[in-house]
Amino acid sequence: MFRKVLASVGIGAAKVDTILETEHLHPGQKFQAKIHIIGGNVAQDISGLQLALMTKVKVEGDDGSYFINHVIDKWRIAEQFTIAPGETKIVPFEARLHSETSITELPTGFNQTHVWLETGLDIDLAMDPSDRDYLHIYPNDAVKTCLMAMEKLGFALVKADVEKGFLNASNFHSVSGCYQELEFRPQTRSMFGIQEVELSFIPETHQTHVLIELDRAFRGDGYVDLTIEHDQVNLSQLCDQLERLFA
Structure with missing residues (x-):
């Protein structure tokens, strides 16, 4: 019982790591990845596994402009499963970048464009460990x-x-x-x-x-x-x- 309580507050929690075949891509291009889920000190029920294509967007507020994270696209990769203590699961994944993915590789010194893939585990009653992989997006x-x-x-x-x-x-x-x-x-x-x-x-x-x-x-x-x-x-x-x- 004590170990389950520890897991529920994120102690000994499972971790996720996405390994991309390449971080150098064009908008609309297919990409491949392997998602590694590594069990912690206790068994945990994972509600699902999600991957999101993210960027930072500028918004205007009363006190001026500021940046927030924005989801361009997202995919649900796996449904509910249990990860045992110390167990490693590898989930292969293939998808296509959204055609409107912003370009990061541009000939200017003042480029505020950032694009990344963020992987998250939905763990019942637990913290949400995540993994962020920055992408280099080139113009067509x-x-x-x-x-x-x-x-x-x-x-x-x-x-x-x-x-x-x-x-x-x-x-x-x-x-x-x-x-x-x-x-x-x-x-x-x-x-x-x-x-x-x-x-x-x-x-x-x-x-x-x-x-x-x-x-x-x-x-x-x-x-x-x-x-x-x-x-x-x-x-x-x-x-x-x-x-x-x-x-």
Whole structure:
């Protein structure tokens, strides 16, 4: 009885460790992992095993902006089971990253984007031990080419973060409850009178949508958008498209 009471307050509790095949991924890419559950000093009933894809999102409050954790996607991996003292269970797992997973690997020194997988054990009447594995998320070819086009047009990426909410345009909308903003500024005086450009990407299987917020010196803020087909990614054409949208 005493050992069960100890377990219920988290003493001698089971632990979980997720081992990823690779931490370097693209949005929408499949990933594989092995989840190790290691028993503690006493037998414990585990209500389930969950894996969540997480990021930090910026929210606005009365005292300014601050960051909170946000679940992009989650999976229930195992149902109820019992882990014996000192026992090790290994659960193989495969899933696909959400297509709207934020990009962490960007050419800017001020990148507030963090993405990780968090594994948790649901233990009846016990603490919830968890395991956090940070991911390196790279842009797809469409996003990468768009970044190159912005540089070619004289804009520098100065900041990246993730905000809470949804993006909506005439022919697309986001679904993850958060969106990434990439902030660009002209390296010299902009011929378009643009002071700042913010890009947000919504990748799908065969295309990537781009919502563009333009901050112009004399006309204020405005939104335009475009869609890049993945089989038609072309730097020169994209530069021409962006120039027309900025004019």
